[in-house]
Amino acid sequence: MRAAQISACGLPPVPADRPEPAPEAGWEPVRVLAAPITPLDLLCAGGASYFGAPAVPYVPGVQGVGQAGGRLVWFPTSAGMAPGDGSMAEVASARCEDLVELPAGADPVAVAALGLSAVAAYMALTWRGELAAGEQVIVLGAGGVVGQSAVQLARLAGARRVIAAARSATGRARAEQAGADAVVALGTDGGSLGADGGSRGVSGGSRGADAELGADDVAGLAARLSAACDGPADLVLDPLYGVPAAAAARVLRPGGRLVNLGGSAGETSPLDSSTLRSRSLRVLGYTNNELSREQRATAMGKVAELAAKGELSVAHEAVPLAEIASAWNRQSTGTTSGRLVVTP
Numbered sequence: 072m073r074a075a076q077i078s079a080c081g082l083p084p085v086p087a088d089r090p091e092p093a094p095e096a097g098w099e100p101v102r103v104l105a106a107p108i109t110p111l112d113l114l115c116a117g118g119a120s121y122f123g124a125p126a127v128p129y130v131p132g133v134q135g136v137g138q139a140g141g142r143l144v145w146f147p148t149s150a151g152m153a154p155g156d157g158s159m160a161e162v163a164s165a166r167c168e169d170l171v172e173l174p175a176g177a178d179p180v181a182v183a184a185l186g187l188s189a190v191a192a193y194m195a196l197t198w199r200g201e202l203a204a205g206e207q208v209i210v211l212g213a214g215g216v217v218g219q220s221a222v223q224l225a226r227l228a229g230a231r232r233v234i235a236a237a238r239s240a241t242g243r244a245r246a247e248q249a250g251a252d253a254v255v256a257l258g259t260d261g262g263s264l265g266a267d268g269g270s271r272g273v274s275g276g277s278r279g280a281d282a283e284l285g286a287d288d289v290a291g292l293a294a295r296l297s298a299a300c301d302g303p304a305d306l307v308l309d310p311l312y313g314v315p316a317a318a319a320a321r322v323l324r325p326g327g328r329l330v331n332l333g334g335s336a337g338e339t340s341p342l343d344s345s346t347l348r349s350r351s352l353r354v355l356g357y358t359n360n361e362l363s364r365e366q367r368a369t370a371m372g373k374v375a376e377l378a379a380k381g382e383l384s385v386a387h388e389a390v391p392l393a394e395i396a397s398a399w400n401r402q403s404t405g406t407t408s409g410r411l412v413v414t415p
């Protein structure tokens with residue numbers, strides 16, 4: 072069969088001939104229809120993840136959608152985190168108990184694009200973040216898959232106002248498309264509040280559109296977020312950490328929650344003690360790895376159901392397996408029009 076193969080950590084995968092997975096009790100072969108290239112795949116294949124450098128060669132892909140025993144299923148793998156191959160192949164092998172049957176009408180590529188990033192957004196909002204109807208939510212990094220999903224899922228959960236923040240103009244356009252009530256620039260770019268009195272629009276400041284933020288920008292970003300909110304926020308969904316998390320925390324109400332699930336903007340954050348203690352904030356971490364198999368399956372089922380109903384989607388692009396190397400490089404440099412999904 073054809074598969075994407077990583078031969079050395081740090082190098083992109085290339086198409087190669089590989090043997091089909093051998094039959095094994097408790098495992099099921101999946102004819103793969105769609106496998107997304109995710110930050111976790113890139114991290115593991117780089118060899119510097121906390122799982123350690125993977126043994127090479129191996130087939131990457133920590134999740135996918137395919138046909139197994141006549142059913143359309145989503146499946147996870149531990150490729151890159153433990154020995155074994157992943158989803159970026161014509162045929163993959165998955166534990167029977169891990170398969171999640173998808174609803175009729177689900178688009179394999181669209182569901183694969185959402186995948187575990189949407190699961191993380193859903194569980195971080197509802198389970199860890201305890202989002203209640205009528206609350207006001209700030210979504211950081213709202214142009215990514217986690218962020219776009221979180222904007223839509225917060226609204227579906229009954230949030231009264233969703234404020235999105237993103238670094239790039241493209242990310243902000245995606246956040247607006249996802250239905251945010253207001254969109255704030257993380258950098259400072261001279262944008263202004265929307266023409267409808269600021270209830271929906273893009274707010275920015277005075278420098279380059281995609282400027283990286285420094286510690287001095289915490290107050291400025293906090294002011295822009297505050298201006299986009301209708302009073303203090305209840306919950307921050309944070310895949311970025313760094314300056315954006317420190318700024319968003321300043322906009323929370325007493326007892327407000329910030330759920331961190333990634334560190335795209337920084338491994339550390341200038342989150343000050345006075346902000347935390349003066350309002351008794353709750354700063355919470357989240358990882359999909361903590362979910363039980365049942366929780367993960369239920370959340371994935373919910374994501375797929377919403378996708379099939381046309382209520383949840385993220386920007387994505389299908390790419391053939393033959394183009395895996397260039398697709399991998401595009402995803403790792405962030406030069407894509409959305410999540411790239413390999414279609415073996």
Ligand SMILES: NC(=O)c1ccc[n+]([C@@H]2O[C@H](COP(=O)([O-])OP(=O)(O)OC[C@H]3O[C@@H](n4cnc5c(N)ncnc54)[C@H](OP(=O)(O)O)[C@@H]3O)[C@@H](O)[C@H]2O)c1
Pocket residue numbers: 109110111187188191212213214215216217218237238239240241242243257310311332333334335336337357358359360405410
């Ligand atoms: N804890 C978990 O279980 C879990 C699960 C899934 C994902 N995650 C993590 O969540 C994060 C987002 O995942 P994703 O799937 O949404 O990834 P993604 O689709 O690749 O999006 C990443 C987003 O991060 C933004 N970004 C990158 N560097 C930034 C920086 N220095 N400052 C501000 N924004 C920056 C980019 O914004 P622009 O587009 O505006 O440039 C991009 O939209 C990743 O760190 C991922 O590892 C965690």
